[in-house]
Amino acid sequence: MDKFEKIDKEIKGYTQEGQPGRENEMDPKPIAEDDDYKAGGKLEGKVALITGGDSGIGRAVAILYAKEGADVAIGYFDEKQDAEDTVKRLEEIGGKAKAYAFDLKDVEQCKKLASDVMSDFGPINILVNNGGVQHPQEDFLDITPEQIQETFATNIFGMMYLTQAVLPHMSKGDSIINTSSVTAYRGSETLIDYSATKGAITAFTRSLSQQLAPKGIRVNSVAPGPIYTPLIPSTFPAEKVEKHGQETAMERRGQPSENAPAYVFLASQDSTYMTGQAIHINGGDFITS
Ligand SMILES: NC(=O)C1=CN([C@@H]2O[C@H](COP(=O)(O)OP(=O)(O)OC[C@H]3O[C@@H](n4cnc5c(N)ncnc54)[C@H](O)[C@@H]3O)[C@@H](O)[C@H]2O)C=CC1
Numbered sequence: 150m151d152k153f154e155k156i157d158k159e160i161k162g163y164t165q166e167g168q169p170g171r172e173n174e175m176d177p178k179p180i181a182e183d184d185d186y187k188a189g190g191k192l193e194g195k196v197a198l199i200t201g202g203d204s205g206i207g208r209a210v211a212i213l214y215a216k217e218g219a220d221v222a223i224g225y226f227d228e229k230q231d232a233e234d235t236v237k238r239l240e241e242i243g244g245k246a247k248a249y250a251f252d253l254k255d256v257e258q259c260k261k262l263a264s265d266v267m268s269d270f271g272p273i274n275i276l277v278n279n280g281g282v283q284h285p286q287e288d289f290l291d292i293t294p295e296q297i298q299e300t301f302a303t304n305i306f307g308m309m310y311l312t313q314a315v316l317p318h319m320s321k322g323d324s325i326i327n328t329s330s331v332t333a334y335r336g337s338e339t340l341i342d343y344s345a346t347k348g349a350i351t352a353f354t355r356s357l358s359q360q361l362a363p364k365g366i367r368v369n370s371v372a373p374g375p376i377y378t379p380l381i382p383s384t385f386p387a388e389k390v391e392k393h394g395q396e397t398a399m400e401r402r403g404q405p406s407e408n409a410p411a412y413v414f415l416a417s418q419d420s421t422y423m424t425g426q427a428i429h430i431n432g433g434d435f436i437t438s
């Protein structure tokens with residue numbers, strides 16, 4: 150049994166109150182870092198901004214970016230302990246790191262995040278739009294207008310606000326990476342508004358990539374399947390947390406560390422002929438579009 154199969158069996162049903170969830174309160178903790186990964190200086194001299202970088206997938210990406218030589222700024226909502234833990238780990242790895250609390254729903258806060266990061270770090274070379282929320286509902290008719298507003302404002306409006314603030318300072322060779330979801334491609338009967346935002350992210354990625362290709366700025370996405378992060382116990386009931394990912398071909402959930410190398414690939418010189426695309430990390434779901 151490998152480490153990913155082992156932790157999958159160890160995770161029992163539990164929940165956390167309130168969203169965003171807290172990684173420091175998860176038991177067991179997700180695998181944010183894979184000691185078997187061999188870094189190769191792929192992001193030396195780059196500055197990265199990662200939203201939702203305090204925990205889950207974003208934290209794993211931040212750690213791998215630091216290992217590949219980047220200076221890393223993380224944006225987060227209000228999970229101070231997770232943000233501090235992540236910055237501490239990034240500083241141990243080396244390079245510059247700082248965390249910024251902000252609200253993706255607020256255009257002025259997105260602009261301020263971009264300008265604060267640029268004054269602390271210089272121009273941003275890699276923007277990872279990863280922060281997001283989900284509010285499962287069994288019945289579509291129970292989704293309130295307030296929920297629809299919140300899910301869209303956080304997951305896609307904020308992504309567009311922040312990209313508008315960062316883009317004017319980006320140059321040829323820079324990269325934007327958006328976190329989508331398998332739910333954009335196969336739907337989700339209990340995450341209808343969320344899946345719609347993820348579909349919007351896919352269309353946003355494709356469309357912006359076309360506009361920016363002549364400038365040499367690439368825009369791609371990663372579409373994870375079921376991954377063990379604070380989002381899961383903070384939004385799903387305990388029995389769903391326990392069984393998360395069992396329906397995949399691999400019959401297990403994924404770990405954040407299994408997503409992060411794709412974000413390195415999309416940010417680095419290894420993917421110079423790729424733009425407007427999605428990388429699917431979902432344990433074997435067959436995605437056709
Ligand atoms: N965990 C999973 O199974 C999957 C997750 N995803 C996506 O991955 C991305 C990262 O989520 P996870 O790592 O799973 O969970 P997470 O809970 O670790 O990350 C969510 C992040 O979003 C940030 N955030 C939430 N609301 C915000 C707001 N109003 N302003 C600023 N930041 C805000 C939080 O600070 C948090 O760091 C999300 O976009 C999620 O939709 C996609 C597919 C599957």
Ligand SMILES: CC(=O)C(C)=O
Binds near residue numbers: 283331
């Ligand atoms: C949260 C999410 O996108 C899944 C696949 O669970």
